[in-house]
Amino acid sequence: MPAKELSRPCMDCKEAETVFTVRKRQLCSDCYKHFIAFKVHRRMEIYRPGKTQEVRPKILLPLSLGVSSSVLLSMVEAQIQHQLAKPYGKVFFDLHVLVIDPSSINPSNASIDDNYKVLLETFQSPAYTRLSIHDIFDYVPDMKEIIHEYAGSQFADDSSLSNEDRLSAFRASISTATSAADLDYVLLTRLVAAVAQKHGCKSVFWGDSDSRLAARALAGVSKGRGASMTWQVSDGMSPWGVRFEFPLRDLYKTELLQYASVCPELSDIVIPDAPLSDNVLTKNLSIDELMIRYVQNQGAKYPGIMSNVARTANKLESSCIEGGASCALCGGPRGNVKGNTGVTATTQSGDSEGSQFCYGCMRSRPDLKC
Template sequence: MIEKVRNMSCVDCRFAPACVTVRTRNLCENCFIRFLQTKVLRRMERYRLRNAPKDRQRKLILPLSYGVSSLALLHIVSSLLLKQRTTGQKRTAFDLHVLIVDPVSLHPSKGAAASGRLAKIKEAYPDNTYSEVPLRSIFDYDPDIRGDISQHTGIPLGSNPSRSDEEILNLFRASFSTATARADIDGILLRRLIVAFAKSHKCDGILWGDSDSRLAAKTLANVAKGRGSSLVWNVCEGMSPWDIYFNFPLRDLYKSELEVYASYALRDLQQIIDQDPRNFEDLSNRHMSIEDLMSQYVLTQGAKYPGVMANIVRTVDKLTTPGVENAKMCILCRVPAGENLNAASGSQMDIGSNGGTTTVPRSTCYGCMRTLLDMKAPTSNSG
């Protein structure tokens, strides 16, 4: 819980007037910024300069969504690297590559809001490398995705070679009948694209900009969707099944704390920050996914019981990471399917769903099987 305060002194420096109460402590602006940045940097001990290899320069990917969390992380990491460059050190701990998946390729309605934002980011943090790619570039970085869409979802792509990658992807995404299934498949595509991009650029790890609040919502949503077996790789730090390290430097911070931090440290970038919808009641049930419901729950209940939300993520940290050696991987989300993998004979199974029968490949995990059950026949002419 974070609150604005007046007429009190900062408990850290004992000189400046306090402006916020953070976890029962009254802090001034500078001490609050230092408190938050220290939390993040402690989570990045793995990438300290003293731990850097001597024979090469490490490279990390930071996916930027223009949300307050990923922008705060970009600011903190960029400030760290700038300090290393300007204090006489001969090298930085790592190179930072910022990846933006074009928001318009995910949500065309964001076209006007998205224009010009990358230029402002580059101006603010000019020393980083930047790449902006559309979602359809997943076909370039993950060559298996075309076969997965065609072979395992029944969309006959090969019968119309003139169809563009964007048309193929839009047809696939539009074939899901519920908001939850569409959000789930978009999350899978985004992760596959980011991981494939990072590996193609020989990166050592990915810095995910997920706050504790976001991780708690993801945990609850994944359990509700039947993806409990893959929670560890969605929430916890460590080596992923795709041979690249996952880091969550913001996992000790609440979304509300990052919003206050951004109001102090990112004053010049306030106009480009994507604002989360606060009034979920404006969304109809038809357009609300499980992710939206869990985000709403964490947003409302987290303000009252922040410790409970934090315990959700800490509990997942205690889970044992499933082994990936010799494990059968789900053909869609590419996580070890484990015991959820249907072991019956044959390569596909037909399961009744709303509106008819859906053919689901047997090499899918339970979560993907549930998502694929929401597929409907493609509405576009398959040629």
């Protein structure tokens, strides 16, 4: 169809109507998807096989079935299919998708059985693993002992319980929303890293948008986790010998929502975000939730500021010193290490049983109501 017959032709192809305006570009849905996906695909270039590479690396993609990680999977899969379709095309890596059941983290989350079934039918080439959060005890055998030590005398750890009940009892002992969200994030990160190690993955592709990374950077500092921000927001090596990468770091959450809206194959896979209620008391929200709200509200008005936060955080250099003491729970540097706060945390009773843990983890302990 000639461009002159269109009321608002797409700026790129000039053959279809504009559907989205993104970063001052008016694009049809196909060109929008191409424009957005390019920002992710160019981050995959470091995996382009060289002449000397003999073994194709494996990449782990943790999928929450939320919009962001589902869009990331869709983009990466599209790139792999594109590479496979070329006559002499080489696939950059093999993809392994990890789904940690959301209902194992919060029982109020609905079953994902139907979504998972559609996922396997839609994207057939990756390998899949589906786990519950309490499977961390199988993947990180030391975790039972670590949690027992970490919880301290205020928590009666019962080793006769099942993994599921034992972890539930520990999580239920955490008194504040901030500490509970903080520890859930630590446990999820440890489980993802352990699965990546077990399957010999070179990297983990996290589905965090620019907005989410900005919120995490701001929340991390206020939770005393500044020293471990490096691998939580910037691309590079994690303490577990697996690279952590954030391929969606150039994209805002609103752009990912728009992308998902023109991907019909995702409609029965994605679990939409629960709407942010204005009626929730602020004191009942974790710092992470507060920061996500703040970034979403401010990011809508001033997107440049939030992308600056995430971009600046990506320039952080690791403060982990070779051989330096690291936290048994989260893997971050412990106190008195270059780059850390140098604060030594103690429990209210003044004991020192928490000394194998960092300041950020100590603040979330069951007996520290802060």
